[in-house]
Amino acid sequence: MLDIRRLHMLKTVVARGSIAAAAQSLALSAGAVSQQLAALRREVGVDLLRPDGRTVALTEAGRVLVEHADRILGAVQEAESAVAAVKGTVGATATLAALPSTVARIVAPALTSLASLHPQLTVTCLVTDQAQLRELPLGTVDVVLGQRYHHLPDDTPRGVDAYRLLDDPLLIVTAADRAGERPVSLRELATHHLVVPPPTTDCGQAVLHACGQAGFTPSTPYVTTDIAAQITLARAGLATALIPRMAIDPTAAGIRTSLIEDHPIHRLLFAATRHTDTANPTTTAVIAALRTAAHDGRSTLLPPT
Structure with missing residues (x-):
């Protein structure tokens, strides 16, 4: 099963343009983010990112995964809001x-x-x-x-x-x-x-x-x-x-x-x-x-x- 936290890291790397920038945003070390992305790559069995000058870009498989990650993370946020609404506090x-x-x-x-x-x-x-x-x-x-x-x-x-x-x-x-x-x-x-x-x-x-x-x-x-x-x-x-x-x-x-x-x-x-x-x-x-x-x-x- 895909790890939601790793999907979020992939999405953040794409948004920030580099692993270093994503790590800073996530308050993690660049090494920690790289390790989690490597684990995600092993989970799916295909490269998700490729070098693009000084930044990184998605491979085709990475693009497909990020599209699904948007929906998955959106569903998690929806669930959190629904539970909070039930609590009413x-x-x-x-x-x-x-x-x-x-x-x-x-x-x-x-x-x-x-x-x-x-x-x-x-x-x-x-x-x-x-x-x-x-x-x-x-x-x-x-x-x-x-x-x-x-x-x-x-x-x-x-x-x-x-x-x-x-x-x-x-x-x-x-x-x-x-x-x-x-x-x-x-x-x-x-x-x-x-x-x-x-x-x-x-x-x-x-x-x-x-x-x-x-x-x-x-x-x-x-x-x-x-x-x-x-x-x-x-x-x-x-x-x-x-x-x-x-x-x-x-x-x-x-x-x-x-x-x-x-x-x-x-x-x-x-x-x-x-x-x-x-x-x-x-x-x-x-x-x-x-x-x-x-x-x-x-x-x-x-x-x-």
């Missing part, structure tokens, strides 16, 4: 991956609420600029708090359910004495120095896309994904920032925020989990807490706009 552990820009106004309040409502639940929170949906099918995380900018297509992977939390507009952030209390046309920023994320990021692409629609190429002498740094530069009057509303501390002093009255830039914040036919009480509780925190955070006052 929230479990002991969950792993949440979230963007840094969501921690202060969504993640922290949600975790505080979960600690009060479900004290037996320990949530491990992985804060990363790239909250990857692909981690869900691998079982690395249970819930992802992710984003999608509105100019980009929906790339939710098969086998993942995404739940809308809120639309989060980017606000124009300047020094408190540099802007009036009114919405601002994006075109007005054509003469500003902007601080923006790198153009390789979704947010950086969204800003460049909107500025192009407004008819100009922005001056971007400052490039960083660090929102605290963006706000510091804006507060000093050195640059104008475009920052998601939910990423701005409502208590931040020395800045003014303004809505974009034309060519608005929005990101959709969502919570995602692996698809199962039976809802898992633990992931359901985590998503419910994120929804409540997102709703409450949206109504929190910001510096004058």
Whole structure:
């Protein structure tokens, strides 16, 4: 009989591209993963992986086995959810991956609420600029708090359910004495120095896309994904920032925020989990807490706009 853990290792190696990367993801040594894959190869009697430059690729037999592994591991997850639903209780552990820009106004309040409502639940929170949906099918995380900018297509992977939390507009952030209390046309920023994320990021692409629609190429002498740094530069009057509303501390002093009255830039914040036919009480509780925190955070006052 095939070992489920070895099937999961094979799937992880394929997703990560190498045995070393898979081992790091699984918190194992590369030697341990290699040994388990060698045992799996002996079980099936045929090579499953082949070298592909600096990475590895599936053989035809490996591809067939991974297709079945997806269904087998999915059935195991379905069984776990069904048993949890029968028990009707929230479990002991969950792993949440979230963007840094969501921690202060969504993640922290949600975790505080979960600690009060479900004290037996320990949530491990992985804060990363790239909250990857692909981690869900691998079982690395249970819930992802992710984003999608509105100019980009929906790339939710098969086998993942995404739940809308809120639309989060980017606000124009300047020094408190540099802007009036009114919405601002994006075109007005054509003469500003902007601080923006790198153009390789979704947010950086969204800003460049909107500025192009407004008819100009922005001056971007400052490039960083660090929102605290963006706000510091804006507060000093050195640059104008475009920052998601939910990423701005409502208590931040020395800045003014303004809505974009034309060519608005929005990101959709969502919570995602692996698809199962039976809802898992633990992931359901985590998503419910994120929804409540997102709703409450949206109504929190910001510096004058």
